[in-house]
Amino acid sequence: MENTVKVIDVVWHTDAIYELLLERNGQAFVPGDCVALYAADGQASRPYSFASGADDPDLRFLIRRMDGGEVSPHLASLKTGADVKVSPPFGWFRPGQAGDNAPAVFIATGTGIAPFLSYLRTFSSRPPLMCLYGVRERKDAVAAAFLREHCDTRLAVSRETAPDAYHGRITDLLPELRLAPEIHYYLCGLDAMIDQVTDWLEEQGIDITHIHRECFFNAEV
Amino acid sequence: MTTDTIEFRQSNPWLETAKGEKRGYIQPAKLTELWFHTGTICNLRCPFCLEGSKPGDTRIQALKLDDVRPFIEEALDLGVEQFSFTGGEPFVVKDFIKILQLALTHRPCLVLTNGTEPLFNRFADVVPLLDLPHPVRFRISIDYPDEQRHDAGRGPGNFRRAWATMKRLHDAGFTVSVARQRDKDEDVNAADEQFRDLMEAHGIPRDRTIVSFPDFLTPGSTGHAPEITESCMTTYHTEETRADFMCNYSKMVLKKNGRMRVYACTLVDDDERYDLGGTLSDSMNARIVLTHHRCFSCFAYGASCSEK
Numbered sequence: 001m002e003n004t005v006k007v008i009d010v011v012w013h014t015d016a017i018y019e020l021l022l023e024r025n026g027q028a029f030v031p032g033d034c035v036a037l038y039a040a041d042g043q044a045s046r047p048y049s050f051a052s053g054a055d056d057p058d059l060r061f062l063i064r065r066m067d068g069g070e071v072s073p074h075l076a077s078l079k080t081g082a083d084v085k086v087s088p089p090f091g092w093f094r095p096g097q098a099g100d101n102a103p104a105v106f107i108a109t110g111t112g113i114a115p116f117l118s119y120l121r122t123f124s125s126r127p128p129l130m131c132l133y134g135v136r137e138r139k140d141a142v143a144a145a146f147l148r149e150h151c152d153t154r155l156a157v158s159r160e161t162a163p164d165a166y167h168g169r170i171t172d173l174l175p176e177l178r179l180a181p182e183i184h185y186y187l188c189g190l191d192a193m194i195d196q197v198t199d200w201l202e203e204q205g206i207d208i209t210h211i212h213r214e215c216f217f218n219a220e221v
Numbered sequence: 222m223t224t225d226t227i228e229f230r231q232s233n234p235w236l237e238t239a240k241g242e243k244r245g246y247i248q249p250a251k252l253t254e255l256w257f258h259t260g261t262i263c264n265l266r267c268p269f270c271l272e273g274s275k276p277g278d279t280r281i282q283a284l285k286l287d288d289v290r291p292f293i294e295e296a297l298d299l300g301v302e303q304f305s306f307t308g309g310e311p312f313v314v315k316d317f318i319k320i321l322q323l324a325l326t327h328r329p330c331l332v333l334t335n336g337t338e339p340l341f342n343r344f345a346d347v348v349p350l351l352d353l354p355h356p357v358r359f360r361i362s363i364d365y366p367d368e369q370r371h372d373a374g375r376g377p378g379n380f381r382r383a384w385a386t387m388k389r390l391h392d393a394g395f396t397v398s399v400a401r402q403r404d405k406d407e408d409v410n411a412a413d414e415q416f417r418d419l420m421e422a423h424g425i426p427r428d429r430t431i432v433s434f435p436d437f438l439t440p441g442s443t444g445h446a447p448e449i450t451e452s453c454m455t456t457y458h459t460e461e462t463r464a465d466f467m468c469n470y471s472k473m474v475l476k477k478n479g480r481m482r483v484y485a486c487t488l489v490d491d492d493e494r495y496d497l498g499g500t501l502s503d504s505m506n507a508r509i510v511l512t513h514h515r516c517f518s519c520f521a522y523g524a525s526c527s528e529k
């Protein structure tokens with residue numbers, strides 16, 4: 001059943017990307033899990049993936065505010081102490097689901113990095129072999145420094161040049177990807193990226209049982 | 222079942238139409254198929270969803286293995302021939318693979334799925350189901366043969382993903398079928414033929430089953446279907462066609478407010494008057510009065526979730 005929890009803070013990273021911190025109230029989850037967060041009317045809801053570690057004291061979400069959207073602008077406007085309606089956790093995408101010793105590669109666009117942050121904040125001793133992280137502008141790469149502390153991170157910035165990033169789409173970096181039949185590939189974010197990477201991996205002979213996907217945003221958004 | 226529900230079943234609006242005629246009914250004969258509603262949680266939130274399913278939804282709660290086990294045992298005692306699963310999206314439910322494994326040790330199964338990420342991500346657990354004593358068939362929802370029209374409801378890219386999943390299931394050795402939406406006044410054969418062309422284009426045999434449904438409206442909608450009287454059931458139906466009503470040979474089990482309940486069929490779970498009790502044996506004798514607006518679809522078009 002749905003719960004109501006209190007907002008601890010809304011922390012802005014850019015003019016569109018923010019972190020929503022909620023009181024945990026003992027809520028258990030595993031990295032990759034989501035909850036549905038509700039708009040003010042208690043009716044409209046959207047799923048958001050936990051970005052916090054499974055043992056952290058608070059719940060954290062990394063969210064892009066979509067202008068004109070039903071839920072993300074509402075969550076962005078919340079003040080400390082406000083109430084948010086939250087569903088029980090659920091999920092069908094679990095970074096690391098293939099097992100503790102299975103080598104993994106993470107590929108994310110935008111706020112699609114959230115479940116991987118949750119994973120790294122929970123299992124910091126079991127990092128992936130590498131992470132490809134694609135954003136529009138360099139400032140959107142809010143998790144780049146954290147990721148670089150944990151694993152070999154390749155950043156792609158599509159709309160501008162940046163000294164520490166490849167200028168172009170994340171899919172241009174695919175030839176740099178470590179490929180081996182035992183590696184599990186976890187993809188999250190924009191669905192167009194997910195479809196292209198899946199097709200590419202299959203062309204390279206990777207079995208689909210080693211490809212794990214979560215679509216946050218559809219190509220038209 | 223509440224006392225209110227029992228009283229209502231004996232009342233006039235339940236048993237008689239607005240004009241005072243006796244309502245049509247089905248007196249269930251057997252239990253050949255048992256449906257499980259795995260919950261209204263889904264990864265998609267299609268605006269037309271007859272269950273109102275969406276991410277995080279709990280109107281009908283997600284099933285756990287221990288919820289299902291007693292109903293499987295009871296259904297076997299009652300002679301059930303098949304277990305079927307619908308949602309929501311069954312593959313979102315954590316225990317679903319375990320539930321299927323249990324069901325497949327006893328009877329063939331049918332699973333309705335949207336064929337997107339939740340199934341894709343569990344493919345490694347799905348393939349070994351082929352080794353269990355009974356087969357599982359998958360029915361994938363592809364609303365329209367037109368990609369844009371399908372994706373307008375289910376989200377961009379999902380047409381392509383659903384076909385890719387269907388092909389993967391077929392290649393792995395599973396029997397697949399399609400659930401599509403039926404337009405008013407459509408030419409059924411012509412519409413099916415478009416799907417058969419798509420099957421062929423995706424490397425799936427043309428002869429797979431296609432099940433089509435009219436618009437059932439969202440949960441709680443009243444609809445404006447004509448009332449079905451007892452004489453309608455004898456004038457327009459025969460003993461043989463009455464036997465084909467889903468509520469004659471099947472039931473649906475689901476979890477609401479933390480309690481497992483048995484409903485008359487897959488289409489009426491938004492109406493408590495069709496809650497027939499907490500066990501299958503309790504539910505078997507209940508007469509199913511055809512008052513729900515979706516009953517009219519069964520009456521007029523033979524809508525059935527089964528592949529009988």
Ligand SMILES: Cc1cc2nc3c(=O)[nH]c(=O)nc-3n(C[C@H](O)[C@H](O)[C@H](O)COP(=O)(O)OP(=O)(O)OC[C@H]3O[C@@H](n4cnc5c(N)ncnc54)[C@H](O)[C@@H]3O)c2cc1C
Pocket residue numbers: 034046047048049050061062063064065066067068069070071072073111112114214215216217221264
């Ligand atoms: C499993 C899952 C997990 C997710 N986790 C995250 C996460 O951690 N972080 C995150 O940022 N997002 C996440 N998302 C995405 C999130 O759920 C929402 O889709 C997103 O926040 C937009 O919701 P909204 O209500 O603000 O916008 P919506 O109301 O859904 O609208 C989205 C955008 O589309 C536009 N739009 C709406 N309808 C139409 C239309 N008919 N035609 C044209 N344009 C239209 C709106 O103006 C808006 O710009 C996740 C999605 C999924 C499926």
Ligand code: SF4
Pocket residue numbers: 263264265266267269270271272273274275308309310335362
């Ligand atoms: S995929 Fe099916 S169950 Fe899910 S919202 Fe769409 S119609 Fe409903």
